[in-house]
Amino acid sequence: MFATPAYAQAADAAGAAGPQAFLIQMLPLIGLVILFWFLLIRPQQRRMKQHQAMIAAVKRGDTVVLNSGVIGKVVRVEDKEVGVEISSGVTVKVVKTMVAEVRTRGEPAPANDAKT
Known part of the structure; x- marks a missing residue:
């Protein structure tokens, strides 16, 4: 209660x-x-x-890395696509948004061997 x-x-x-x-x-x-x-x-x-x-600043002659890991040199820039030369004489048309990284012309590529 x-x-x-x-x-x-x-x-x-x-x-x-x-x-x-x-x-x-x-x-x-x-x-x-x-x-x-x-x-x-x-x-x-x-x-x-x-x-x-970065994509808007892509210009002819830049070295780019694509999302797939392919590295190439830009030979043609259009509104939504980029022409990338992946080997001598082999040009691939790529959508601009698939560019993962833009490397400048003077930037050296890293070496494969590890220095200790």
Whole structure:
């Protein structure tokens, strides 16, 4: 008989603090959204902008690395495509977005052997 009024009082107190209790429950979810924004979404947007700027700056004579790992020299630049010479006399037409890295003309390629 004594337990029933105590439970009723506790339930009434929780119901009175409804908006505050809801805010406290939503606070971790809001925190996770902010955390995901700063750790995942924002860096990905920054990398995407850098990649678009790199692709826009591709010019004839640059050495490029494609997403497939093929390295070649740019011989022709169009709006959405690039002509890449992968071997002497072998030119491949590639979509610009598939360019993973642009190397400058004077940048040397790394050596295959490891120096110790």
